[in-house]
Amino acid sequence: MELFNIHVLLTLGYSIVLVHSSPVLQEDITKYKDAANRIIHHLLDGPAQNQSYNRLATFTDKFGSRIAGSEYLEHAIDYMLDTLSKEGLDNVHGENVMVPQWVRGKESATLLSPRNHKMAMLGLGSSIATPPAGITADVLVVSTFKELKQRAAEAKGKIIVYNEKFVSYGETVAYRQQGATEAAKVGAVASLIRSVTPFSINSPHTGWQDYTPGVKKIPTACITVEDAEMLHRMQKRGEKLTIRLKMNAKNNPYVKSRNTVAEITGSVYPEQVVIVSGHLDSWDVGQGAMDDGGGAFISWQVLSVIKQLNLRPKRTVRLVMWTGEEEGGFGGQAYFNAHKKNISNFNLVMESDMGVFTPYGINFKGNTAATTIMQQILNLLGSINSTTLEKVTAVGTDIGSWAKAGVPGVSLLNRNEKYFYFHHSNGDTMTVMDPKQMNLCAAVWTVVAYVVADLDSMLPRDIQPPYNEAEIQQDKRFKNSDEISRTVDEILKFVIGT
Amino acid sequence: MELFNIHVLLTLGYSIVLVHSSPVLQEDITKYKDAANRIIHHLLDGPAQNQSYNRLATFTDKFGSRIAGSEYLEHAIDYMLDTLSKEGLDNVHGENVMVPQWVRGKESATLLSPRNHKMAMLGLGSSIATPPAGITADVLVVSTFKELKQRAAEAKGKIIVYNEKFVSYGETVAYRQQGATEAAKVGAVASLIRSVTPFSINSPHTGWQDYTPGVKKIPTACITVEDAEMLHRMQKRGEKLTIRLKMNAKNNPYVKSRNTVAEITGSVYPEQVVIVSGHLDSWDVGQGAMDDGGGAFISWQVLSVIKQLNLRPKRTVRLVMWTGEEEGGFGGQAYFNAHKKNISNFNLVMESDMGVFTPYGINFKGNTAATTIMQQILNLLGSINSTTLEKVTAVGTDIGSWAKAGVPGVSLLNRNEKYFYFHHSNGDTMTVMDPKQMNLCAAVWTVVAYVVADLDSMLPRDIQPPYNEAEIQQDKRFKNSDEISRTVDEILKFVIGT
Incomplete structure (x- = not known):
């Protein structure tokens, strides 16, 4: 039913939202083959080769660990805002978030x-x-x-x-x-x-x-x-x-931090957005290179590649580097709360927070029609063996509320079977990272975000029941909930095969 | 030539030694099949199952790290001498060695x-x-x-x-x-x-x-x-x-430590010995479970199994738990210096100091005739897939001088590709060890030591040129020499296949 161009009245508990479902299955996604190949080439052996790795190395070497509430994180955010502006990206700004300040x-x-x-x-x-x-x-x-x-x-x-x-x-x-x-x-x-x-x-x-x-x-x-x-x-x-x-240890009063936002503004539907994201904060040990520098920086790379190749899509591709994720998704929840009134314009939410090792494809939460489209997009990634779409019931911490409310959601599927060897430890450093693997992940991330943002229509999505505001507020601790745990296990089950 | 029963006059620079080479190739080693199977069964699913692992856990949990010159090591040696005596092993004693005392x-x-x-x-x-x-x-x-x-x-x-x-x-x-x-x-x-x-x-x-x-x-x-x-x-x-x-850090004057010795005295040729060994000292970080508690404790297990099964061999099987290995093989060199006058009675020297993970067989340094015999003995280990004999040019630190002087030498060949993940770090603990793997290693070690000790004749060996005393003294730093480095690489090359 969601395959046809119908306008559905969706009650979201507090507002009425129009969801556009278009005959996108009739759209010829293979026409993006050339663009996809240009993106892949640009990242694997072109001017963007190793760019995300080198940027991340510079960043983590400069700032080290970046726990919410620390000056290190705020300096890192200042640096990112400055760097993104200098790159000439659109609408670069911080959005305030109150975060816990726990000091070891x-x-x-x-x-x-x-x-x-x-x-x-x-x-x-x-x-x-x-x-x-x-x-x-x-x-x-x-x-x-x-x-x-x-x-x-x-x-x-x-x-x-x-x-x-x-x-x-x-x-x-x-x-x-x-x-x-x-x-x-x-x-x-x-x-x-x-x-x-x-x-x-x-x-x-x-x-x-x-x-x-x-x-x-x-x-x-x-x-x-x-x-x-x-x-x-x-x-x-x-x-x-x-x-x-x-x-x-001290639990101090909450302090102000920021989500870091930048865009490639859409050429036709600038108000409609595809979110690419990862979190900039980390634990106070290691250097947050894997968790989640890698995810944040391949998301940044999406915007850079689109800009470098002059591939301006119809819709806006928006980078959000979340803050306060490790304490329970504070940045993601604040962003949802601030922007949920525009949920009808949120086409796709993507978050990479489970490693940027050799990619296989994506985890996807969405309805059958959207899944079919996403699979067609992944088929553009055959040359880098990243065509796998694994359906999941929940996606990452910081985009969880959007996905729960019915917005199609994506996580990066990658060979992360050693992820928890380093997770939240002093071993989370650039030594875990690999430039070639990051090139590949950035290629998956860019092709998916770009094509979805450039399709004639938004991705189809199911009509959501009026959702419960209290339930979404609860998601502030989403990372720690059963739901995200299940997702992580689904991902690992696939990767490790156990 | 070494295949026949000849007595060869061997000049060792300072003494004349008789080396017995006998027609052992004519000896039917398959007659040990039953004994080998009893040993394997006893260790894998009989009364000695997990004994070496459990003993090592008790030991490392009790003493922690045991660097040369520390009270921890001397307490551990006291404990071992007491425990070996109570077990009823023969000739239990310590042999004094002067070792460096470096304090971090x-x-x-x-x-x-x-x-x-x-x-x-x-x-x-x-x-x-x-x-x-x-x-x-x-x-x-x-x-x-x-x-x-x-x-x-x-x-x-x-x-x-x-x-x-x-x-x-x-x-x-x-x-x-x-x-x-x-x-x-x-x-x-x-x-x-x-x-x-x-x-x-x-x-x-x-x-x-x-x-x-x-x-x-x-x-x-x-x-x-x-x-x-x-x-x-x-x-x-x-x-x-x-x-x-x-x-x-402080480099204090050398202090007295001890090699820990125990035996199953031979029933026919008590003066002829097969040495099984590993070192009891460790670095001052971690708990020296892998390096080299495992090697020392599977060597101890050889004596225990022989005793438990009443398999008294013709020759003496002697356990030596070396001291001061990590500083350059002080225990091994002191033992060689003290006993080299009896070199003609040293039939085989075995040391396990490269892990006790899943075994494949042995590294062997010896002449062609001895190699043939050793391969026949390894063939008794077909049921546990440990029949591989890899020839090497040098064996472990603490038995290196004997091997260099012509005594056949054995190291344990095992799946140790992660050995250096933990080596000399705080990660060298019981968590690295596996009881089943230790059972298997102890089975290889016991079968090899027991059969060699029980053959009618000593293993054949090549006539050595008069060796240079200064050269052997140099071996005090053997662990750090090119020779041991090459050996380690040979072992790893085989295991990792690179």
Whole structure:
């Protein structure tokens, strides 16, 4: 039904929106073959070769890590706004977003018994501090939340160590998000999780965690896979474990940050937009090269290539480099809130936040008609083996609200099976990145965004039921919700084949 | 010629030794099929299943890292002597060895310009300290020694950073061993190497380094692959780099340590021995589970299995857990010096110090006749796919002098392509180890040692020319010599297939 040119009255809870669904299936997408090849050539062995990699190296080497609320991030945003303006892109500006300011401070976790061992650790985002002298307590190691409940009587006054197995990011990240709350419920004084990663060289992996309202807040941090396993072995031998945890973390009032926006304004329908995006903020460890410098910079590359090739499409292609993603998608949610009244003009939302390794194609959330069109566009990428379209039920954090409201959404499908080796750790640096892989990802990203923006009609989309405002507000913590977890697992299942 | 039962007068420079070469090729090695199968079954699904892994976990969890000269190592040796005695093994004792005592102390390396960045680092073994306030100097990054020589005029007063590519351990480790000396020759005040590893999660990898007599000693440390690459990119952009290096390392006088020895005394020729070995000492980071707890503990397992199965062989099987290996094979060299007068009784020397991952078979250094016999023994391991014999020109550090003098030598051939991911880093822990893989390695090790020890005759070996005492003394630094480097590369070439 969505294949025909009908105007549908779509009630969005607070406004009435017109969605244009056109006979785009009749449009000959193969006519873009030449443009697609020019884009690919320009990126793989033309003037834009390695440009996104080199830009990202310059950027991450200059600014290092860029946590929300830090001066580093704001300097990085200033630099981007200046650089995008100098490039001559359209409508370059920042859009204000209030973001959390969590500051790690000095921290340590030391095993005192059965032997002295200073553990590699990282406090989890939003954790409170310990008292200045730290918390020294005996330890209970558990493998699961279920085991914690079964052993609740032993937990009081203890530091809980979760030695949870890495099953998948989506499933296992629950221990990072809810570990402190579950430990507090049974009377623990602090909690430590095994870092959420399938592979470790004694590397702690941080991330945001959520205190549940009404449950006592206790300090929480991650330790390494290696140490979590060792503590568990020691406990199984009947040894008494004692740990001293010191954390000086601070949760300051929210501060102003900015989403970074630039465009190639559309030649025919400038008000209609295709969003290409990634987040500019990062964790405060590593350099945020993979998460998500890569995604942000291939999105920037889309605009640069379109400009360099004078390929001005009918619709606007808009770059958004999100802020405050790592704390739960603050930039993406603020942007949705500010622009949802124009949702009918949002043609396609694209976000790359799961690596820019060798691409296969895209993850797509959209209806059958849109899927058919997207597959035809991907067929233009046969020469770089990126024609795979994997349907998903949800896309990335910062575009999640749009996709949930019915706007077709895209994530980049790429060979990211080692993504969680580096994720949220000091290992997230340019060494993970590869210029050739970034060229390929930028080619996929540019061809998809450009062709969708230049089609005669907007992508078809299903009529959405009136959606619930409260439900979308909840999406502020989208990254931490089941939905995004499922998406990540769907992507990985495809890539790893497990 | 060596196939027949002849007694050959072998001059060893200082003594006359009788080497027994017997018609062992006529011996029916297939008669050991039952014994081999019993050993394999006992380790894979019998009473010794996972024993070496569990013993190693208990040991490393209890003692942690065990650098030569530390109380941790001496406590670990006491524990081993006690445990081996309680097990009822024969002739359990320590043999004194003087070893270096290098103490790391507090250390840091901070990039001050173009931006402030605290780098992960580890001082290299034997490095001197910086002055208490550290050394703050501008930086010259080079890729090779050749480039350093070409840019010698720029090096004076600088901190040299080597961003050498990882080609192979054998080739690339030269930058760790000689980096400080080469930097000092051109007037540098300190040197930093990129860690010698093919893969990194911001992990520094330490190791011994050698000052060349007559060249000024300067402080030296390793940084991560990630930081070395970043510094190089910054320099290429024309940025001025400044680093502050602080190291409080101490080179104390040599102290007494011990090789740990135990036996199953031979039933017919107790004076003739097969050595099974690995080193008990480790670096002062990680827990020395892989390097070389695994090798030492599968060697211990050989004696345990022989005892548990009442398989007393004709010759003595002797376990030696070396000390002071990481500083250059001090334990191995002291043992050779103390026992070389009995070289005619040393039938075979075996050392496992390149991982105990899934085994393929063995590396072997010996003559053609011995090789034929060893291959027949390996054929007993068909059920566990470990029948490969790879000929090498040199074997491990601690048995190198014996092999050089003509005693047949064995290293364990195993799927160790990730060995250098963890080597000499905080990632060398039990998490790298796998109980099933250790069972298999112990099976290879036990079958080979037991059968060789039980054959009617000693393994044939070539007549050695009178060897040069000075040359063998030089072997004290064997680990750092070209010869061991070549061996490592030979092993890896086979395993990785490059």
